[in-house]
Amino acid sequence: MDVIKTDVAIIGAGGAGLRAAIAVAESDPGLDVALVSKVLPMRSHTVAAEGGAAAVIKENDSLDNHFHDTVSGGDWLCDQDIVELFVKAAPHEMYQLEHWGCPFSRDADGRIAVRPFGGMKVERTCYAADKTGFHLLHTLFQTSMKYPQVKRYDEFFSVDLIVDEGRVRGLLAIEIRTGRMVAFVAKAVIVCTGGAGRVFPFTTNGAIKTGDGMAMAYRAGVPLKDMEFVQYHPTGLPGTGILLTEGCRGEGGILTNKDGYRYLQDYGLGPADPWPRKKAMELGPRDRLSQAFWHEQQKGRTVKGPYGDVVYLDMRHLGEKKINERLPFVRMLATNYVGVDPVKDPVPVRPVVHYTMGGIDCDMDTKTALPGLFTAGEASCLSINGANRLGSNSLTELLVFGRRAGEFAARHVRDEAGKGATETSIAHLADGLAGRVTGLLEERHGTESIAGLRKEMTSTMEDGCGIYRTEGTLLETVGKLAGLRERYKRVHVTDKSKVFNTELLHAIELGNMLEIAQAMAHAALDRKESRGAHQRLDHPKRDDGTYLKHSLAIRGEGGAPPAIDYRDVVITKSQPAERVYGGEAK
Amino acid sequence: MSERTIEFEVLRYRPGTDPEPTFQTYRVACQDDWVVLDALNHIKDTIDGTLSYRWSCHMAVCGSCGMQVNGEPKLACKAFVRDYGGRIRVEPLATFPIERDLIVDMDDFLDKLQSVKPWIVREDDAKVTEGEGEYRQKPAELTRYRQFSMCINCMLCYSACPQYALNTDFIGPAALALAHRYNLDGRDQGNEERKDVVASHAGVWDCTFVGQCSAVCPKDVDPAAAIQQGKIAATTDFFLGMLMPKKGDK
Numbered sequence: 001m002d003v004i005k006t007d008v009a010i011i012g013a014g015g016a017g018l019r020a021a022i023a024v025a026e027s028d029p030g031l032d033v034a035l036v037s038k039v040l041p042m043r044s045h046t047v048a049a050e051g052g053a054a055a056v057i058k059e060n061d062s063l064d065n066h067f068h069d070t071v072s073g074g075d076w077l078c079d080q081d082i083v084e085l086f087v088k089a090a091p092h093e094m095y096q097l098e099h100w101g102c103p104f105s106r107d108a109d110g111r112i113a114v115r116p117f118g119g120m121k122v123e124r125t126c127y128a129a130d131k132t133g134f135h136l137l138h139t140l141f142q143t144s145m146k147y148p149q150v151k152r153y154d155e156f157f158s159v160d161l162i163v164d165e166g167r168v169r170g171l172l173a174i175e176i177r178t179g180r181m182v183a184f185v186a187k188a189v190i191v192c193t194g195g196a197g198r199v200f201p202f203t204t205n206g207a208i209k210t211g212d213g214m215a216m217a218y219r220a221g222v223p224l225k226d227m228e229f230v231q232y233h234p235t236g237l238p239g240t241g242i243l244l245t246e247g248c249r250g251e252g253g254i255l256t257n258k259d260g261y262r263y264l265q266d267y268g269l270g271p272a273d274p275w276p277r278k279k280a281m282e283l284g285p286r287d288r289l290s291q292a293f294w295h296e297q298q299k300g301r302t303v304k305g306p307y308g309d310v311v312y313l314d315m316r317h318l319g320e321k322k323i324n325e326r327l328p329f330v331r332m333l334a335t336n337y338v339g340v341d342p343v344k345d346p347v348p349v350r351p352v353v354h355y356t357m358g359g360i361d362c363d364m365d366t367k368t369a370l371p372g373l374f375t376a377g378e379a380s381c382l383s384i385n386g387a388n389r390l391g392s393n394s395l396t397e398l399l400v401f402g403r404r405a406g407e408f409a410a411r412h413v414r415d416e417a418g419k420g421a422t423e424t425s426i427a428h429l430a431d432g433l434a435g436r437v438t439g440l441l442e443e444r445h446g447t448e449s450i451a452g453l454r455k456e457m458t459s460t461m462e463d464g465c466g467i468y469r470t471e472g473t474l475l476e477t478v479g480k481l482a483g484l485r486e487r488y489k490r491v492h493v494t495d496k497s498k499v500f501n502t503e504l505l506h507a508i509e510l511g512n513m514l515e516i517a518q519a520m521a522h523a524a525l526d527r528k529e530s531r532g533a534h535q536r537l538d539h540p541k542r543d544d545g546t547y548l549k550h551s552l553a554i555r556g557e558g559g560a561p562p563a564i565d566y567r568d569v570v571i572t573k574s575q576p577a578e579r580v581y582g583g584e585a586k
Numbered sequence: 587m588s589e590r591t592i593e594f595e596v597l598r599y600r601p602g603t604d605p606e607p608t609f610q611t612y613r614v615a616c617q618d619d620w621v622v623l624d625a626l627n628h629i630k631d632t633i634d635g636t637l638s639y640r641w642s643c644h645m646a647v648c649g650s651c652g653m654q655v656n657g658e659p660k661l662a663c664k665a666f667v668r669d670y671g672g673r674i675r676v677e678p679l680a681t682f683p684i685e686r687d688l689i690v691d692m693d694d695f696l697d698k699l700q701s702v703k704p705w706i707v708r709e710d711d712a713k714v715t716e717g718e719g720e721y722r723q724k725p726a727e728l729t730r731y732r733q734f735s736m737c738i739n740c741m742l743c744y745s746a747c748p749q750y751a752l753n754t755d756f757i758g759p760a761a762l763a764l765a766h767r768y769n770l771d772g773r774d775q776g777n778e779e780r781k782d783v784v785a786s787h788a789g790v791w792d793c794t795f796v797g798q799c800s801a802v803c804p805k806d807v808d809p810a811a812a813i814q815q816g817k818i819a820a821t822t823d824f825f826l827g828m829l830m831p832k833k834g835d836k
Contacts, residue, residue, distance in 0.1 A: 039640075039642065039650065040650075040692075040696075040739075042648070042649060042738070042739050043640075043642050043643075043648045043649065043650045044648075045642065045643065045648070047643065047647050047648045047649075047738075048643050048645060048647055048648065057719070057720075092714060092716070094720075095714045095718065095719060095720050096713075096714045098720045098721065099706065099712040099713070099714050099720075099721060099773070100705065100706055100712055101705065101706040101712075101768070101771060101773065101774070103728060103731070103732055103735050104720075104723075105725075105728070106723055106724065106725050106728055107725075108724070108725065109722070109724075110722030110723050110724045110727070111719070111720060111722065112720050131647070131736075134647055134738070135735065138735075138737075138739075142699075142704040142705050142764070143705045143706075145699070145700045145703075145704065145705060146703070146705050154696075177685055177691075206642035206643040206644065206648060207641055207642045207643075207644070208642045239619065240644060240645070242644070242645045243645075306587050329647075332646075333645060333646075336646075336664065336666075337619075337645075339619075449635075450631075450635070451630075451631035451632065493635070494635045494636060495635055495636040497600050497602065497603060497636070498602065499600065499601050499602065499685065499686045500638045500685055500686040500687070500689050501638070502630075502638045502639075503630075503635040503636060503638075
């Protein structure tokens with residue numbers, strides 16, 4: 001086994017991983033960073049974020065506003081001490097990103113412009129037209145190039161964490177271009193591998209978002225927290241699942257059903273006018289909007305399309321000039337992928353899996369229960385997003401907590417100097433882990449196809465663990481997933497070659513996704529209430545007495561399903577109350 | 587939705603197994619709203635799991651799936667099968683070494699990108715001090731460089747560039763456009779530091795202004811314009827340098 005020694009290994013080079021790498025380099029220039037990613041950094045899915053990043057930078061806004069919007073948006077499942085820290089750190093991080101060159105859209109006086117997003121009392125989303133994630137990612141990537149101590153390992157696929165005597169010692173990876181196995185020996189590891197939207201069939205998430213880091217941490221004994229909370233974004237393009245940003249509605253776009261009626265007014269978000277109006281109608285939170293679609297569908301008021309039912313996102317009244325200036329990417333996407341120019345016609349849309357609120361359990365310092373292991377971004381669960389993430393908090397989250405992860409990992413390396421196992425013993429542990437990969441490549445008569453198992457997994461997740469769930473649908477899904485994990489043991493990898501064996505990587509990703517899907521479905525089965533993005537038709541009310549708690553999925557041994565445990569939510573200054581949008585919203 | 591069978595001739599090359607690249611043909615029943623990437627995914631999932639290519643976002647922004655489609659550099663996720671006939675030839679991007687099948691080695695670009703210092707260079711190191719706000723930048727100042735900041739690093743421009751095909755020392759369209767992007771940004775003071783690379787022989791002067799880079803760019807970045815503007819800036823700097831030589835200049 002080849003060994004690469006470093007101080008801090010970062011898995012994933014999207015927004016969070018890059019921000020963490022820069023933070024390590026800045027807080028302790030003497031430390032080496034290995035930035036390990038299965039794709040080139042600019043391919044990371046941060047690139048696809050469109051609408052913007054929230055921070056209180058205007059005089060008409062306040063940290064308190066950002067705090068309360070986030071906590072009520074998250075249906076009080078957010079840890080409030082961490083939300084307080086988050087909203088306070090956000091403006092500084094936004095200015096830092098600006099100083100590094102992010103081409104933010106500007107007001108006439110040269111200040112960063114803001115736009116409204118769903119669930120916001122005051123507009124606070126900083127944006128770069130409708131390509132904020134793209135610009136954020138490229139700005140961070142290009143800026144990271146100035147730090148020679150950040151060494152990139154592009155297209156190295158991480159397989160597992162190496163754990164010894166209760167601490168993380170590094171990770172096992174495959175160098176994709178050669179097929180060579182490599183053990184990274186590190187004093188701290190930061191997991192920034194993003195979410196796991198790909199466990200569902202219809203998602204805005206790129207092909208790479210298979211939750212590898214979540215699965216690695218889970219296998220290493222770290223719980224996955226609040227996995228039952230999966231966000232459906234209300235406006236995806238049918239067929240492809242391509243995201244049309246909430247910025248469309250922030251700029252004034254409306255949603256209509258088959259009768260041209262703004263149906264959201266029937267679901268506690270009205271009255272329809274005056275429009276646009278904050279925290280009302282199309283600027284309600286994502287969970288409520290996606291749920292409203294489901295109800296319209298039940299009533300037969302959606303429109304039949306070749307890829308399922310749709311409603312319309314109508315932006316025509318914004319006019320060509322504004323659409324070109326604020327939403328040029330949206331115009332290109334709609335025109336190319338569904339053949340509808342939003343300047344001329346309403347665009348068909350439907351809810352689409354977008355974000356995993358849950359993730360690797362960590363504290364406000366991004367530390368996990370496994371000493372030496374840190375996490376940030378969508379892979380992690382702090383939790384500031386609670387039961388439903390507020391749009392435009394995720395880009396800010398990866399800046400604030402990517403930085404913290406880098407700083408705390410650097411501190412950990414200094415504090416732990418001199419401790420640790422020898423290189424040889426770590427390489428030996430890596431050899432043991434490598435068996436899972438080499439096993440997949442052995443000549444054996446596997447009978448299960450990767451694509452076949454993946455399709456069955458995604459279908460059962462949508463059927464049983466979608467926008468609305470019941471005990472019956474969830475029981476069916478957990479049963480199905482257990483069967484799929486069993487069948488996965490017989491998965492067949494036809495490609496036995498070394499160089500860029502993407503079929504082998506897909507097989508490993510599928511194994512990761514099956515474990516994550518199980519954590520989601522079991523956590524959903526055990527939460528017998530409805531809160532935020534987790535809606536149970538058989539338990540339609542929120543139950544704070546029993547479930548004002550984070551769920552913790554703990555991996556079962558020997559293929560057993562996870563055990564679900566609970567931990568109290570941290571409440572500081574906002575007692576749980578009813579979430580109010582529309583006419584009653586303040 | 588109508589369906590049509592298309593023959594895909596895909597370049598295959600597995601180092602260690604194949605002595606040289608060869609074409610393999612797959613017949614795929616395609617929906618008319620499919621892109622070439624959908625067909626490749628169909629092949630991978632149901633016909634031949636060994637076919638390798640890069641992809642992720644399927645929305646023309648991650649830049650992974652650049653390849654030659656009927657001889658032209660395209661993003662496979664933005665090349666609609668309805669725009670082609672019954673036979674589509676798919677090859678890896680030209681001008682780069684093939685690693686396997688449709689995957690090329692683009693290390694050379696990453697080195698070149700780094701060489702132009704694609705970050706904000708300032709004496710204060712672009713650090714935000716506590717209590718400080720943003721650098722002001724008026725919309726018109728943003729417009730000056732914005733187009734050149736839209737590069738997704740997909741490498742279609744390098745694949746189309748006749749100069750890069752002849753001489754891989756050429757810094758190339760995307761990296762020069764990004765250098766220009768920072769030079770035009772009012773927040774940046776790195777023009778001098780980038781000059782050694784940008785205004786060198788392998789920099790803007792190596793470009794013969796064929797303009798193919800801008801023609802194939804899926805994001806309308808117009809690297810050819812960036813390079814021509816770079817030539818003008820370099821010339822102006824040269825004459826200014828003759829008039830007012832600076833300490834340390836060679």
